[in-house]
Amino acid sequence: MTAPLVTILDDEPAIRTLLADTLEEAGFRTLTFGRATEFEASLKSVTPDVCLVDLSLPDRDGLTLVHRLALEQGATVIIISGRAQVQDRVTGLELGADDYIIKPFDPAEVVARIRARLRRDTPARQTGDTATFEGWTAHFNSYVLEDDQGQETPFSHAEGEVLRLFLDRPKRLISRQAMQEALGGGAGESFDRAMDVRISRLRTKLREDPKNPRLIKTIYGAGYIFLGDVRWR
Known part of the structure; x- marks a missing residue:
C-alpha cells in the first residue's frame, strides 16, 4: 500500500525541511513548495492526501488558496500559520480547512493531527x-x-x-x-x-x-x- 502523500507549502525553508524530515520518518511521502504557483502547478500531476498550507505566502493569499483547495482538490487541508487570533482560525475553518495549527508547533503534533484526519476518513470510505x-x-x-x-x-x-x-x-x-x-x-x-x-x-x-x-x-x-x-x- 502506497504511503499517504503530504504536500508542504511554506515560504520558510527551515520549516519545510523540519516538516518533511519528521513526516518521512513517520512513514509519509512528502513534496515541499515555497511558492503557491509552484504548488498549484504540481496539482496537475499529483494528488496529495493532505495539504499543509501556510497563510503568509509571497505570491498568493493563503486563505484564498485554502478555499480553492477545499472546493476543487478534495484533499484534507491543514493550515499551519503564525496567525493565532481566534478570527483567523474561524475564517480558515469557514473557508474549508479541516484543521488549524498555530506556529510554533511540535512536529509530533502535526504528525498526530494528520494521522487522526486520515483515520477519520477511512471508515467512511469502507x-x-x-x-x-x-x-x-x-x-x-x-x-x-x-x-x-x-x-x-x-x-x-x-x-x-x-x-x-x-x-x-x-x-x-x-x-x-x-x-x-x-x-x-x-x-x-x-x-x-x-x-x-x-x-x-x-x-x-x-x-x-x-x-x-x-x-x-x-x-x-x-x-x-x-x-x-x-x-x-
Missing part, C-alpha cells in the same frame, strides 16, 4: 463512495452532488465530512458534541461557527428552504437530524 437520498446522489470520490436531472454541484472536503456524517446516521439526532468528536478540530466558538457555515452551504447546495429545510433539520439546543432515506453503494 462503507462506499456513493450515497443516494431523496433524488440526490453524493459522489464522495469526486466531491460532487448530482440531482435527478444529472446536474452536478461540487462540495468541499470539509462539507463532505459533515454530509457523510449525516448520511451515515440518517434520522438520528447528532449533537454538537458528537459532531466535534467525529470530525475533530478545535472545540468552542470556532468549531461551532465552522459547522454552521458548512451546514448552511450544504443546505444551499441541496436547494433547501433556509427557513424550513426539508432534509437537514436543526433541533435547537440539541443538534441536527438528517431526515432523508439513504442508500450507500
